[in-house]
Amino acid sequence: MTHHIHDHALFAAEALSPELFQAIERQGALEPWTPPHTEFPVSLCRSVAGQQLSVKAAASIWARVQTLSDQADGLLDAFHPDQHDVLRQCGLSGAKVKTLIAIAEARREGWLETAPLRALTPQARSDRLVEIWGVGRWTADMANIFYFGEADIWPDGDVTARKTLEKLTSKRRKTLRTAARFAPYRSYLARYMWRHADAPPDA
Structure with a gap:
């Protein structure tokens, strides 16, 4: 299936730019x-908790947050x-603490x-999530892509x-119009872009 998606992405990229085609071709089929x-x-x-932070910083802060509970599923009981103040001492901003509590x-x-x-559509799911204080469209998009496995989300934010x-x-x-060329696999386009951005300069 991922090879089919890779071929679809290459076909769409070829009509847009050689640079995009090469970036996707170089990465091969995604996991x-x-x-x-x-x-x-x-x-x-x-x-x-990890928004606008490096992977290392986000992991460090979350590790401190996790010490508030012995069980992951019981962690939210501490929010x-x-x-x-306890959550702030973990390294979270005041706004992030308010969002976690919400x-x-x-x-x-x-x-x-x-x-x-x-059971909801991705749009309906996003609409429900953003009703929570501090949860924006970016967070909802990440949830749709990485938790619910939606294949056709382009996180323009x-x-x-x-x-x-x-x-x-x-x-x-x-970019919304460009990403539309990759439907129904726009989430994979986002993953290609993140991986390309993280690749070494000579890759």
């Missing part, structure tokens, strides 16, 4: 999506307003059950994906 084992609200909290509250109210969320696609095509062309 198939693997469902995570973490409870969705915990995964959502980790995504929020209460009276734990605000996610924990949504989970306690039954908003974040995985099965009902999985992701600076790295958008800027990389612009660099490989044209800044004058809207």
Whole structure:
């Protein structure tokens, strides 16, 4: 299946620019999506905690957050307003702490059950997630791609994906329109762009 997606991406890229075609061709077929084992609200909290941080910094902060609970699934029980200062000491900003507490509250109210969320369309799922304080479209897109395994999400709010696609095509062309050429596998286009951005300069 991933080889079929790779061929589809190459076909779309060939009509857009040689640079984009070469970037995708160089990477080969991507690994198939693997469902995570973490409870969705915990995964959502980790995504929020790691926003705008390097992978190393995000992992360090999340490791400190995890010490608040002995069990991953019970971690959100520690996210209460009276734990605000404790969470801040883990390295989280005040806004991120407020968002984690809001996610924990949504989970306690039954908003974040995985099965009902999985039954929704990606757009409807995003619309529900962004009702939570501090959860934006970028976070919802990441949830759709990496937790629910949606194949056709283009996260235009992701600076790295958008800027990389612009660099490989044209800044004058809207990335939403460019990404539309890769439907129904736009999530894979995003993954190609992230991997290209992380590749060594001589790769």
